[in-house]
Amino acid sequence: MNHAFTELEAHFKTISHFKHLGSICGWDQAAVMPSGGNTARSEAMAELSLHIHKLSCADKLGDLFDAVDTSKLETFERASFREMKRSWNLSTVLPADLVQAKSLAGSKCEHAWRTQRKHNDWEGFSKNFAEVVSLSRQEAQIRAEDSGLSAYDAMLDIYEPGVSSAQVETTFNDLMTWLPQLRAEVVEKQRSQSYLVPSERYSTAEQNALGLEVMKLLEFDFEHGRLDISSHPFCGGVPQDVRITTRYDEDDFVQSLMGIVHETGHARYEQGLPQGLAGLPAGEARSMGIHESQSLFFEMQLGRSPEFIELLSPLAIRHFSENNPAIFEPQNLKTIYSRVNPGLIRVDADELSYPAHVVLRFEIERDLINGVITYQDIPELWDSKMQSYLGLSTAGNYRDGCMQDIHWTDGSFGYFPSYTLGAMYAAQFMAAMKRDLDVVELIKAKDLSPIFTWLGSKIWSQASLLGTNDLVLSATGEALNPSYFQEHLKQRYLG
Amino acid sequence: MNHAFTELEAHFKTISHFKHLGSICGWDQAAVMPSGGNTARSEAMAELSLHIHKLSCADKLGDLFDAVDTSKLETFERASFREMKRSWNLSTVLPADLVQAKSLAGSKCEHAWRTQRKHNDWEGFSKNFAEVVSLSRQEAQIRAEDSGLSAYDAMLDIYEPGVSSAQVETTFNDLMTWLPQLRAEVVEKQRSQSYLVPSERYSTAEQNALGLEVMKLLEFDFEHGRLDISSHPFCGGVPQDVRITTRYDEDDFVQSLMGIVHETGHARYEQGLPQGLAGLPAGEARSMGIHESQSLFFEMQLGRSPEFIELLSPLAIRHFSENNPAIFEPQNLKTIYSRVNPGLIRVDADELSYPAHVVLRFEIERDLINGVITYQDIPELWDSKMQSYLGLSTAGNYRDGCMQDIHWTDGSFGYFPSYTLGAMYAAQFMAAMKRDLDVVELIKAKDLSPIFTWLGSKIWSQASLLGTNDLVLSATGEALNPSYFQEHLKQRYLG
Structure with missing residues (x-):
């Protein structure tokens, strides 16, 4: 049969x-x-x-x-x-x-x-x-x-099945109505903040040791994965052997530390996929947006929460024992990890600036694939959009402009919108989780397992058994609702 | 056409x-x-x-x-x-x-x-x-x-095309007529030798740094290869990207250092194969015996020569700057690297004991594959042959007995004879090279390139264009002649 x-x-x-x-x-x-x-x-x-x-x-x-x-x-x-x-x-x-x-x-x-x-x-x-x-x-x-579909929508459908560029445009246009204003308010509010800026040397060996310990705290399974170094951090390998990478800057631990938290989110999704469907398409991660929702849940919802930073602080003080411990005091780390400061690099961007980087890339790749512009137009368009969205210039600076990302180098056009869709899913998952669990208390008690169990049962173990919309619906009780993202940002940065 | x-x-x-x-x-x-x-x-x-x-x-x-x-x-x-x-x-x-x-x-x-x-x-x-x-x-x-062919000969032919177990038996029986006596004489002669035994801690990081420098001296191409760690050293990868591995013992630098020299010989053969035949069988290394001849040329003919040890000495003193420098003085290193001391482990064996390890494995795997014995017989046979050939017992010690090698674990039966064939080829290549080049003077002058150029033109670049016997004939002017191996051993250990 x-x-x-x-x-x-x-x-x-x-x-x-x-x-x-x-x-x-x-x-x-x-x-x-x-x-x-x-x-x-x-x-x-x-x-x-x-x-x-x-x-x-x-x-x-x-x-x-x-x-x-x-x-x-x-x-x-x-x-x-x-x-x-x-x-x-x-x-x-x-x-x-x-x-x-x-x-x-x-x-x-x-x-x-x-x-x-x-x-x-x-x-x-x-x-x-x-x-x-x-x-x-x-x-x-x-x-x-x-x-x-249109040319670009056909590419987008590879990464975000069922999502059209019209939907993305609507969502991104909505974001752009309130986000610049919110960012401006936050930048203004933070202008008078005083805090200690990391300015010593943080050795690769110490950063790596701390990163490994944080991965343990996040229950990364080292029997089924590794951490290594590459010029562009990624999560690769296979569910039974997940390879995450990072890059270390010895002048600064800030990005790399949270980068490891981010990639660990991707990794745990892969490690949590159902063994029974291993090797079958239904056993794979649902979409790039859902994948990013897990890394951003780890980084933005969990990792940068004040309670998690309370856990990070003593670990950092212990590993960076040669450095000034005041840098790693909870209040200082919280300030560092909620600073808003628009910059040129997407992967280094704060939570309030990040969407602008994605909107810019989305608009350029959409027009490039639809034949509206050529690749020669990219540097100038990049510069003009950076000026308009974040007030920054990349004229002549390709390295920190249109050459900064790996995605386009191998033709992965249609991928970028997933990052901001993922940020919105992550906020919605956290809101739903907080209806089921006292998340704040759990983090305070260093009892993270129930959080991962929730994600495991609602998201990871579901793999691709449901469509994207049904997965979000089944996990949270409603379809994608960007208002959770807006609430999260207001709460964290102005609350 | x-x-x-x-x-x-x-x-x-x-x-x-x-x-x-x-x-x-x-x-x-x-x-x-x-x-x-x-x-x-x-x-x-x-x-x-x-x-x-x-x-x-x-x-x-x-x-x-x-x-x-x-x-x-x-x-x-x-x-x-x-x-x-x-x-x-x-x-x-x-x-x-x-x-x-x-x-x-x-x-x-x-x-x-x-x-x-x-x-x-x-x-x-x-x-x-x-x-x-x-x-x-x-x-x-x-x-x-x-x-x-017979069952075992059919396996042997995979690794040493054209060589029969009858030929191997003849050669090995000949070896066993003079080698035990020679080894006994050398052990007796060395009994009164006094020298400094390495007894400090040699950190993995320092051993690795020294290993990398020795690989540079041996002109390993790091654009096309790497050194890493594994539990059993090997040379893998592809000619354009050769991966050699070693294992470090922090109580002793001796084996690992010369192990790296050995694997570098394998690696340079691979790196020296002709690009024009890349991906074709004729562009691959000739046989396992010829492969081993290159690693043993590097280790035994070049690496343990008194002149090469003069080059090693200052490098070791510099890298092990926390250790007692007297250990690394040329005369002491020469003594260390020519000590004869029959032991249980093949890969750690000295040049005079090594053939006994191979003869033992050859006899067991031949009889195992020909159905004369079963795998349950191996531990006892191993012990009895070790007693007879080297006067050592492995009763109950599988780890250092029949479980010490990787080869049989994946069914690579027929491979072991290549090691001793390789040792004989290596001695013959060095004798031929010395007719063309003043090898001793070149090493003294730290001018190793002509040595590698000779190997490159006579062996590496020939890949599998010639049969094994023709390759040896074209490189040295005669067929395999084990007397060069005997001469080499007498010269080094009794000369």
């Missing part, structure tokens, strides 16, 4: 094994590979990418999908069937040579970017980037023709 | 891309993977192994080999054709399910061994090992039927 369904499951597990190898080799490429290995690695990764693509659109799959009697499936099997079919639809639409060409161009562009960014070398970067953009547009065009 | 040949090349390059991923993920599994990741990794590696096997015996290959007009090939293309065909022959003979089962059983056995060895747990180990032996015997039987 339903032999076709069993065969589909086996096929998707095979695909996941090859993705496993790609994920580990991708981590290796970013975290430990010597630079001379890149050409051979890129060729091997392109070959793998082609093979995964072939498996993902194997001829037999269409027949197997037709042969499944869905009326005989259990509820969770029906969800698994739906996700296998979605995955198949996303893959079959692209020709194999385009997949391979994009993987090769992306790998080349990303690798060179690691050096070019340091040298502010837009000229060099744009030579590789032109090819990535051209291939991404071809991809978007093909996906658009297939789905009936 | 010869379209079939071009298609064969493309096919073998595809295979090499998948092997690349396996090699990096294999390094990861041994050097950095958290233990909880092993089940998923083993499944992914088994899937890859199956896929590589399928590619290696794809139906179309037989027709392609038939379709090539070899009379129209250049000499190097003819070698490439020969090696592709050899590789195909080795693969096609095994059924896919056996390949997958052996990969899975080997991966499981090897991973558990990493813990079981520490706990001297032969019972636990033998449960996994039984399956590895059973599958390896099936493999040997199938290869034997195909090639007309």
Whole structure:
């Protein structure tokens, strides 16, 4: 009975094994590979990418999908069937040579970017980037023709299934009506704040040791994961072996410490996915927005809360025993971790400035993929939008402007909106959790397990069994409601 | 013209891309993977192994080999054709399910061994090992039927093409006629030697820094490789990105330092393989014996020479600045690095005891694969041969007896003889090199490049273009002649 369904499951597990190898080799490429290995690695990764693509659109799959009697499936099997079919639809639409060409161009562009960014070398970067953009547009065009969406919406749908650029525009336009005003008020309020600014040397070894201890506090499972260093922090690997990375600045511990909290949120989502669905599309994380909601829950809702900072303080004082302990006193850390100061770098941005970085990228990538602008227009557009949204210039400063992020280097257009959708989901999850648990008291008592159990049961273990909207509804009792984000910001920064 | 040949090349390059991923993920599994990741990794590696096997015996290959007009090939293309065909022959003979089962059983056995060895747990180990032996015997039987060789010879042929166990027996029997006597004389001569024994703490960080500097001296290319830590040192990765590993004992720097020199020899062979043949069987290292000849050339011929130790001494004194410098004075280091002291551990064995370790393993694995003994017989046989060859007991000590090596854990039977063949090749290469270069003067002048250039042109760049015997003949002017090994040992230890 339903032999076709069993065969589909086996096929998707095979695909996941090859993705496993790609994920580990991708981590290796970013975290430990010597630079001379890149050409051979890129060729091997392109070959793998082609093979995964072939498996993902194997001829037999269409027949197997037709042969499944869905009326005989259990509820969770029906969800698994739906996700296998979605995955198949996303893959079959692209020709194999385009997949391979994009993987090769992306790998080349990303690798060179690691050096070019340091040298502010837009000229060099744009030579590789032109090819990535051209291939991404071809991809978007093909996906658009297939789905009936616009070119950019077809890309957005990869990362945020069911979310359109019109919805994103509406939400982002709404944000921009109240957020600049709120940010201005907060900046004004904080003008007279006095606090100790970290100004000593914080060794990589000490930062790393503290980071590991904070990961333990956050119940990261070190039997199934690691922390390493890469030039752009990420969470990779596989659910059974999650690899998070960070970068250390010896002049400052602030970003890296909270960066580890952030990536630990991603990691625990992966580590909490249901083992029973391992290797199947329904067992994967729901969407990039939901993924980001977990990292931002860890960083913004939990990590920067006054109560969590009370826990961090003694750990930091112990690890940075050669440094001035006054820096790490709770009140000082709280001030540091709630300072609002618009800057050029997205990953370093405070919670009130971050959405502007995302809106800017969303508008540029949307127009780039829809063919309204070319890649040569990006630096000028970037500068003008930074001026308008945050009052800052990036003229001639590509390194801290349009070359700062890894996403576009390999053609991941459509990803950026997830960050701000994630921030809104995170605020909504915390509000719902507070109806079930006395979160503040739990943190004060250093009893974090119930918080993770809540997330585990409501989000992590649900994987992709529900659609995005249904997942949010089932976890919080209502659809996405940005007012929780607004409330959270008001409460934290003006409360 | 010869379209079939071009298609064969493309096919073998595809295979090499998948092997690349396996090699990096294999390094990861041994050097950095958290233990909880092993089940998923083993499944992914088994899937890859199956896929590589399928590619290696794809139906179309037989027709392609038939379709090539070899009379129209250049000499190097003819070698490439020969090696592709050899590789195909080795693969096609095994059924896919056996390949997958052996990969899975080997991966499981090897991973558990990493813990079981520490706990001297032969019972636990033998449960996994039984399956590895059973599958390896099936493999040997199938290869034997195909090639007309005996079961063990069919395994030996994988690692040392063209070498039979009868030849190995002859050579090893010859060794055993003069080596025990020589070793006894040397032990007697060294009885009255007085020297400083390392007895302080040598930190991992300092040992690592010294190791890296010695690798630089040996012209290891860090743009195309790395040094890391694993429980059993190995050389992995791919020619463009060679991964060597070591293990550090903080109570002793002696083994680890020379271990790095050894692995650097393997690594430089890989790094020196011809780029133009990258991804093709003819572009790979010739055999395991030739591979070992390079690591042993680096370690025994070059590394432990009195002149090289003169170069090592000041580096060691500088790096171990907290330690007693008298330990690292040239004369003391020379004495340390030429001490003969039969012990239980193969990888720690001195040059005069090492062959006995190999002869013991050769005799056991030959009889195990030929079905003369079972895996349960191993501990007792091991103990009795150790008593007889080196006068040492391993009764009840599996950890330092039959569980000490990684090779058998994944079923690499037939590999061990390569070590002693390699030692003999290395001595012969050095004798030939000394006819072309004033090697002693070059080392004294810290001018090592001509030595590596000689190896590069005679060995590394030749890859598998010649058969093993032809390679040795072309590099030294004669076939394998063990008398160079005997001369070398007499000269170093009694000279």
